[in-house]
Amino acid sequence: MLDNEKIAGFIGKKILRLISLLILVCFVSFMLIQYSPIDPVRAYIGEMPVSAEHKAKLEEYWGVNTPPQEKFLNWAGDVLKGNFGISLIYRIPVTDVIKERFTASLALMAASWLFSGILGFILGIVAGMKKGTWIDKAIKTYCYVLAATPTFWLALVLLMVFSVYLGWFPIGLSVPIGVTAENVTFLDWFLRLILPALTLSLLGVAQIALFTREKLIEVLSSDYVLFAKARGEKGLDLVFRHGIRNVALPAITLQFLGFSELFGGTVLVEQVFSYPGIGQAAVAAGLRSDVPLLLGIVIVSACFVFFGNAIADLIYQFVDPRIKQQEASI
Incomplete structure (x- = not known):
């Protein structure tokens, strides 16, 4: 028979490790992408010509000019709600x-x-x-x-x-x-x-x-x-x-x-x-x-x-x- 207290402690420890792992992975991955040459606006529109007004709206939507820390907190908040955003390639969630x-x-x-x-x-x-x-x-x-x-x-x-x-x-x-x-x-x-x-x-x-x-x-x-x-x-x-x-x-x-x-x-x-x-x-x-x-x-x-x-x-x-x-x- 397995000890229920040991199992509960094991599961609790693993949950804490998973949470800490996800926080670290999310932060490091987000910052690496943030400081990479990736331009989300250009990736979204591709080679399609757009007006300056439309481009400005897209930059506001993707938070191009938002400080990285604020962008991470906004993104993390959406992830906690189950919203990972819209894929730029497939145009679906x-x-x-x-x-x-x-x-x-x-x-x-x-x-x-x-x-x-x-x-x-x-x-x-x-x-x-x-x-x-x-x-x-x-x-x-x-x-x-x-x-x-x-x-x-x-x-x-x-x-x-x-x-x-x-x-x-x-x-x-x-x-x-x-x-x-x-x-x-x-x-x-x-x-x-x-x-x-x-x-x-x-x-x-x-x-x-x-x-x-x-x-x-x-x-x-x-x-x-x-x-x-x-x-x-x-x-x-x-x-x-x-x-x-x-x-x-x-x-x-x-x-x-x-x-x-x-x-x-x-x-x-x-x-x-x-x-x-x-x-x-x-x-x-x-x-x-x-x-x-x-x-x-x-x-x-x-x-x-x-x-x-x-x-x-x-x-x-x-x-x-x-x-x-x-x-x-x-």
């Missing part, structure tokens, strides 16, 4: 853009997160069982190569091989061009999800596989496993009974701690495959000076990474008491 794009990215990240975790865990178990053999060396080499492979490069290779040369999968996007949302079939969506998810999955395998291998080797060298061997246990039965049970939770914890790398990889993969997710929206917002959307995405991404770390801390503290928690500054 930022919350609507983030909701639509993050939903698409969530499907991509969930698929790659699950696949990389399962595949990495299996490879780590096999490598740990076959320590020192050619199988172990092959898996380690594979993981080291993946760990050194740039995300965008692997995405381009998969795109060229499987979409351009072989023609097995569509080139980019999440739905066929010219097809409305209600007419998109599951197969259309799934085919366009495979290559981006595969790219993220292959890159995410290395860390979890190497970690699982080391933990399993450590467990199999422990005294209680040696005692189990003396009682006649061996092979897969020994590994399943004593090995997997002891390395599963640490491996899951590591997966949750990898949310930041997963989100960062998603930004690059979505750009290569033209996948309309939150990562592509973030790149577009940065390149086209969409300040409201960029700040909204910063807040959402910070919350996403924070909750991943919070789940990992929860596993550390309550689910597996054998794991010693080291306080991490978030």
